[in-house]
Amino acid sequence: MKAQEIYKVIEQIAPLYLAEDWDNSGLQIGSYNRDINKVLLTLDVTKEVIQEAVEKDVQLIVSHHPFIFNGIKSLCIDNGKGELVAQLIKNNISVYSAHTNLDSAKLGLNHYIANQLGIKETEPLVQSDQDQxxxxxxxxxxxxxxxxxxxxxxxxxxxxxxxxxxxxxxxxxxxxxxxxxxxxxxxxxxxxxxxxxxxxxxxxxxxxxxxxxxxxxxxxxxxxxxxxxxxLDSSISKNENGLGRIGFLNKSMSSHEFIDLIKKSLGVNFIRTAGPIPEKIKKVALCTGAGAEFLSIAKFKAADAYITGDLKYHEAQNAKENSLWVIDAGHFGTEKNVVYLLKDHLKSNCPSIETIISENIKSYFEIY
CATH class of the missing domain: 3.30.70.120 (Alpha-Beta Plaits)
Known part of the structure; x- marks a missing residue:
C-alpha cells in the first residue's frame, strides 16, 4: 500500500484543516510514494522507537506528537534531533504525525477517551472555528x-x-x-x-x-x-469538531468511584487533583494533553469535574478559586492510548498492512 494512501486514511478521521495554526501535523519526513507493509504506532518519536522500527523492518512510523515541531535551522547528525533524522533517512523510514487535528476531530482522541470513561452525549469543549x-x-x-x-x-x-x-x-x-x-x-x-x-x-x-x-x-x-x-452567529455551529469534550456519565459517582474509573480506564497509577471535591460527579469535561487553559470554559459549561494534564501550580490555584474540581491525569496518561485509536482505524481501513504498537511508549518522568 502506498504511503500517501495511508496518510489519506488517517486524514479521514483527522483532517489536516483541524490542526491548530501553531501545530505541525502531517508528513514529517520521508515519502508519499513508497510501498508500506508495516506501520509502527507511537506517542513520540524517540531514539528507542526508531531503533525498534529498524529492528522490526518498519517503513512508516505514525506518531501523535510531531517529530518536527519548530523550524529547524541546522542539523548536526552527531546527536539530538539531527542524529534521529539521519537514522530515519539511512533506514528509509517515513514519519507521519496526527496531533491537534486528531485531538479536535469529531471521532478523534478526546472522543475516544470520553468513550473509555463512559462519558456520553458529548460535544466539543472548545468549538473549532472550522465548524462555523x-x-x-x-x-x-x-x-x-x-x-x-x-x-x-x-x-x-x-x-x-x-x-x-x-x-x-x-x-x-x-x-x-x-x-x-x-x-x-x-x-x-x-x-x-x-x-x-x-x-x-x-x-x-x-x-x-x-x-x-x-x-x-x-x-x-x-x-x-x-x-x-x-x-452566521457564532453560537450557530456544526458543533462536531473542537478541542476537548464535555458530556455526562451514565450515573452519578462519588469522587472515589470517579478516581478509580479514571485510573482503570486510562491505565494510570496515580493522578493529582485541585479544587473542591464535589459530592457527586455527573457532568464531566476533558481535554487530553495540556488543557488547563480551558479550565474556565469547563466551569462556564457547569462541569462537575475536568480531566486534563500538565496542571501548573497557579492553574491549580485557579481551580480552587473557581470552585472546579480538576483532575490531572498527566499529559502522558491522557494521550498514551492514542495508539489504540490509530490501530483500530488503520486495521479497519488498511487491512493489508501490519500495524504494530511500539514497546517504547514511556513517560519521561520517574516517580519515587
Missing part, C-alpha cells in the same frame, strides 16, 4: 441552476442534521453592464442588461467555503460569479 457556519448565496441564470445545485450537494453543502442537499431558491431580476474587454455569457458589451436569475441559498462551514468556491467559479457560466457569503 455560513450562508452562501449564488446568483445564476435559471438554465444553470440545477448544475449549481448538483455541485453544491455533491460537495456537502446544505447538510442539516440528517438531511443533505438542502437549499432555497427564488427568481429575481439582475442588472449588469458588460464593459470593454469582457466576454459576457448573456448580453452585449456596453449595454445594460436585465435578466431573470435564480438566487440560490445554502449552508456551508468554513472549511467547505474554502473548498467549494473555486469549484463553483470554475463551472459558473459568468466571467464574474456573483455571490454573497454571510457568517
Amino acid at each position: 457556519l455560513f450562508k452562501l448565496v449564488i446568483f445564476t441564470p435559471q438554465n444553470f441552476s440545477q448544475k449549481i445545485l448538483d455541485v453544491l450537494g455533491e460537495n456537502g453543502a446544505g447538510l442539516l442534521g440528517k438531511y443533505s442537499h438542502s437549499s432555497f431558491r427564488a427568481a429575481g431580476k439582475s442588472t449588469f453592464k458588460p464593459l470593454e474587454g469582457s466576454k459576457p455569457y448573456i448580453g452585449r458589451t456596453n449595454k445594460v442588461e436585465t435578466v431573470i436569475e435564480d438566487r440560490i441559498e445554502t449552508i456551508i462551514d468554513r472549511h467547505l467555503a474554502k473548498k467549494i468556491l473555486p469549484i463553483l467559479k470554475e463551472i459558473h457560466p459568468y466571467e464574474e460569479m456573483a455571490y454573497d457569503l454571510y457568517p
Whole structure:
C-alpha cells in the first residue's frame, strides 16, 4: 500500500484543516510514494522507537506528537534531533504525525477517551472555528441552476442534521453592464442588461467555503460569479469538531468511584487533583494533553469535574478559586492510548498492512 494512501486514511478521521495554526501535523519526513507493509504506532518519536522500527523492518512510523515541531535551522547528525533524522533517512523510514487535528476531530482522541470513561452525549469543549457556519448565496441564470445545485450537494453543502442537499431558491431580476474587454455569457458589451436569475441559498462551514468556491467559479457560466457569503452567529455551529469534550456519565459517582474509573480506564497509577471535591460527579469535561487553559470554559459549561494534564501550580490555584474540581491525569496518561485509536482505524481501513504498537511508549518522568 502506498504511503500517501495511508496518510489519506488517517486524514479521514483527522483532517489536516483541524490542526491548530501553531501545530505541525502531517508528513514529517520521508515519502508519499513508497510501498508500506508495516506501520509502527507511537506517542513520540524517540531514539528507542526508531531503533525498534529498524529492528522490526518498519517503513512508516505514525506518531501523535510531531517529530518536527519548530523550524529547524541546522542539523548536526552527531546527536539530538539531527542524529534521529539521519537514522530515519539511512533506514528509509517515513514519519507521519496526527496531533491537534486528531485531538479536535469529531471521532478523534478526546472522543475516544470520553468513550473509555463512559462519558456520553458529548460535544466539543472548545468549538473549532472550522465548524462555523455560513450562508452562501449564488446568483445564476435559471438554465444553470440545477448544475449549481448538483455541485453544491455533491460537495456537502446544505447538510442539516440528517438531511443533505438542502437549499432555497427564488427568481429575481439582475442588472449588469458588460464593459470593454469582457466576454459576457448573456448580453452585449456596453449595454445594460436585465435578466431573470435564480438566487440560490445554502449552508456551508468554513472549511467547505474554502473548498467549494473555486469549484463553483470554475463551472459558473459568468466571467464574474456573483455571490454573497454571510457568517452566521457564532453560537450557530456544526458543533462536531473542537478541542476537548464535555458530556455526562451514565450515573452519578462519588469522587472515589470517579478516581478509580479514571485510573482503570486510562491505565494510570496515580493522578493529582485541585479544587473542591464535589459530592457527586455527573457532568464531566476533558481535554487530553495540556488543557488547563480551558479550565474556565469547563466551569462556564457547569462541569462537575475536568480531566486534563500538565496542571501548573497557579492553574491549580485557579481551580480552587473557581470552585472546579480538576483532575490531572498527566499529559502522558491522557494521550498514551492514542495508539489504540490509530490501530483500530488503520486495521479497519488498511487491512493489508501490519500495524504494530511500539514497546517504547514511556513517560519521561520517574516517580519515587
